[in-house]
Amino acid sequence: MSITLASATNYGIPFLIISVPFGVTSLLFIPKQLRERRLRTRGLEASAVCEERIRRGGTTVEKLNCSFRSADGRETWAIVTAPKPAPYLGDEFPVVFDPHRPEIVESKDYLSSFTSRAGVVVQSLFGLLLAAAVVASALS
Numbered sequence: 148m149s150i151t152l153a154s155a156t157n158y159g160i161p162f163l164i165i166s167v168p169f170g171v172t173s174l175l176f177i178p179k180q181l182r183e184r185r186l187r188t189r190g191l192e193a194s195a196v197c198e199e200r201i202r203r204g205g206t207t208v209e210k211l212n213c214s215f216r217s218a219d220g221r222e223t224w225a226i227v228t229a230p231k232p233a234p235y236l237g238d239e240f241p242v243v244f245d246p247h248r249p250e251i252v253e254s255k256d257y258l259s260s261f262t263s264r265a266g267v268v269v270q271s272l273f274g275l276l277l278a279a280a281v282v283a284s285a286l287s
Contacts, residue, residue: 170277173270180267186253190243191218195252197234201226208233215242217249230256 199212208229217223227242234240241255 166273166276166280169273170280173273173277176266176270180270182251183253183258183266186243186245186251187258189246190258191246192241192243192255193217194239195225195227195242197236197238197240198224200229200233200236211240211254213240213242215244215252217244218246221249223249223252225250225252227252227254228257230254231260 193215195211195213195215197211197213200208201210201212203209210226211229211233212224212226214222214224223244225242225244230240242252243255243258244252
C-alpha cells in the first residue's frame with residue numbers, strides 16, 4: 148500500500164480545524180512576548196518593595212503588587228509575576244521597567260526564567276502548525 152499526495156492531503160481540512168485554535172491562541176500572546184523582549188533588551192533595573200501577595204487557588208503566590216522608584220524618581224505601583232520563592236510583605240526584590248513607560252514592569256527573576264523564554268518557542272511551534280495546516284488544506 149502506497150501513500151500518494153492526494154491521499155495524504157485528504158487530512159488537510161481536519162488538520163486545519165484542529166490547528167486554528169492553537170494558532171489563534173499563539174497570536175494572542177504576541178504582545179506579551181514583545182513586551183518581555185523589550186524589557187530584556189532596554190529595560191532598567193530597580194529595587195521594588197512587595198506590598199501585597201496575590202494568590203491563585205489559595206496556596207500559590209502568582210503575582211505581587213509592588214512599588215518602586217522609576218528613573219525620574221517617581222514612585223510607581225505595578226503588579227508583576229512573583230519570583231520563586233515569592234518575597235514576603237516589605238521584602239525587596241529586583242524588577243525591570245521600561246524607561247519610557249514605567250508602568251510596564253516585570254520581575255527580573257521571571258524575565259530570566261525558562262517559563263518566560265519558553266513562550267516564544269511554544270508560539271513558534273503553534274505558528275508552524277497553523278502554517279502546515281493551511282498548506283495541507285490548500286493541497287487537498
